[in-house]
Amino acid sequence: MSLVSTHTLARTRWLLGLAAVLLFLVGHAPEAQAQSSSPAATVDMTNTLSFAPDTVRVQAGETVRWTNGSVIVHTVTADPEEATTDESVRLPEGATPFDSGTLDPEERFEHTFEVPGTYRYFCIPHEGAKMYGTVIVTPAE
Amino acid sequence: MTISLPHFFSSSRPFGQRLLRRGAFVLAALALVLMVWAPPAQAQEKMSEKEKQMLAQLQEMNQADGYLEAHRDVQQPMELLGGPLSFTIRQTSGGVFVSLPDNRTLDPDVFGTPDQPLAFTGTPGITGVPVPMRGVSDGQFTQFERMSPFGDKNTTMANGNLMLQATDRTATDAATTEDEVMLKASWEDQDGNTYAIRCCEMLVSAGPEFPTFGGVVTNHILHGFTGIGTPLMPTEYTYAAFWGMGAVLKNGEVVDKPRIVHGMLTEYVRGENYKLVSDSEVTPTRRHFHLMVAPFMPVKGEHKFQPKDVATGFELPNGMELPFWHVMFENLEIESQRGE
Structure with missing residues (x-):
């Protein structure tokens, strides 16, 4: 049980981390990417x-x-x-x-x-x- | 006859120890240079007796001989005023400019006029350009009539990487030096071949034809009218420079060693279309790094050089092998500090 919880927690953290990275990249995209x-x-x-x-x-x-x-x-x-x-x-x-x-x-x-x-x-x-x-x-x- | 230096590269001792104490006494006899690809070896062999006599006379007339004689046997050279200066120069992205053989336009501020010529003594291309090798038109010198690494023709290559860590401690030319250099540089051609230079297991503590300041010099003026390095390069303020013995690699394999390697961080000496400028056209407010493997080797037992092409492994469009490396890095990160 504790193993599953640990794995789930780690997975959640990993997804949150990935989301943060993506948000960071979007927020810091060069002006080129900001233009549509x-x-x-x-x-x-x-x-x-x-x-x-x-x-x-x-x-x-x-x-x-x-x-x-x-x-x-x-x-x-x-x-x-x-x-x-x-x-x-x-x-x-x-x-x-x-x-x-x-x-x-x-x-x-x-x-x-x-x-x-x-x-x-x-x-x-x-x-x-x-x-x-x-x-x-x-x-x- | 050129000097063979295999023992300089067989040491397993730490870098610092290898660098100087050993073999250092031999440095003065060998050493360095920089530059040029004046008469190719074959051309020199075809010289007439009169031309050979002129060449020998020009080498005898080298103006730095007296200065170098006073310094090359010094066993305990003076330290740099203010103490050691260490620096790191890096390029981690972007390509490089590679010089191709070309004729160099002669700057009257450096070479004078046919009536009052300047900068003609020493080994041709290394420290001087003999008057008979200069084109003349309308009472002015026009260009160096031999191909050299110092002209306007160039190409670009991708993925330039440069890591230079060095320390300037020793002030003057001497038999020993406390200067240090670690250089790794590489770039790629369009076929994916990687070319690299490694230096220096040994520094040129004393120059045979012009000073090398213990192997590393900082905040000095070189080339052009200075007599320090080939006059075919413009007179240029040099933030840092080194001369040492290194190796040339292609695709990870050593293809030529030992070779004299020279690098320098200078003010910007290229103009529109990457033309190599004259003294009056230098841009003092921008910098770039030059890396040179000269097509010359020192002559055993004498304070002069003779031509010897570098085995670069890079094929020119005409099928010939590029006989030198003269590579410019311009996307630089530079750090420096005084003290140990």
Whole structure:
């Protein structure tokens, strides 16, 4: 009897633990997983240290999706505090800085642009190699 | 004739003891280097007598000879000012950049002009680039006319892993050293082959052609105009570097050893499209780690080097084997501390 109880208790704890892990993962999912709508533009991150295409145009309220299609770790960063040169980042007035964090190969990141204007972003480890990209956001029609 | 070093790898004593006390006296005679793939061995054999004479003269003229002579027999070298500095450098995810043979554009700040050339003494590629090996156009040097590991061509490989633990204690070149290095690095090609470097069962406590500071150096400036390491790399602030004897592996099997292994954490010296930049284009605010297995070996009984290709096991598109490893890691975690 005590053996059964112990087993049941252990199983319950295991299931609760699994549920907690799943909840944690959902709660900490990258912005990419949090977005459900299809992106208005997609950008690939390459082995040759470029964002392809290097410039995309979307309307305010639309989303851009970046995919790391390379074997190299990249970031999508439009945060002046992460940049070491002024030319790496440009944000329209009122826009909020964003940063994907480290993106391993095959990982994705999405960002929805609310403020119209021109955004210049970069990859942190390849800032020196001038891995820059641009998003031009026009007012919603 | 190159030196054979099998005994350096047969020790079963603990790492620290193996590292220095034994074989350390031999280091000064062997040691190190870094870099380059200047004239391949076959090309050197085909040299005319005049060219061989020029090569010998350039090696005789090596500017660091006097400095090295004063240090290589020191038995009790001074310790680093402020005490030992230990550091760990890791990469646990992401790929690497692998340099391919290419011609290096010559920076006038480092190499001067045809009328006033600089950086031409020492073993070609190791510490100098002979003027006859330089292209000239419009009164300026253009490029190193031999292929070397120091150019713009590269490829990427997946699953780069790097673990470097090291301590810089000994300040200068000497016959013995208290410096320590443990390096494990690996990466994979697209066919799933794994390449790896292991180092160092022995450090280069004194350099034959340029200083190695006991085998590990921290917070220094290397390459370019400095005369420390090949001038084919830009002058670069170096947070940490080492030179030692290690092994080259493919798919878990040793394919070449002993080989001179050099690693360094420097400011960022690549530009757009991963071009190897000139001195004025270096990015001081970013860093990356370079790992080099040079296609050279020390010449027995002499303070110079001769070309010897590395057996990497990696086949180039033209069917030739890549004759060196020059690998860059850029997704780094770095820790350091003063004291033991």
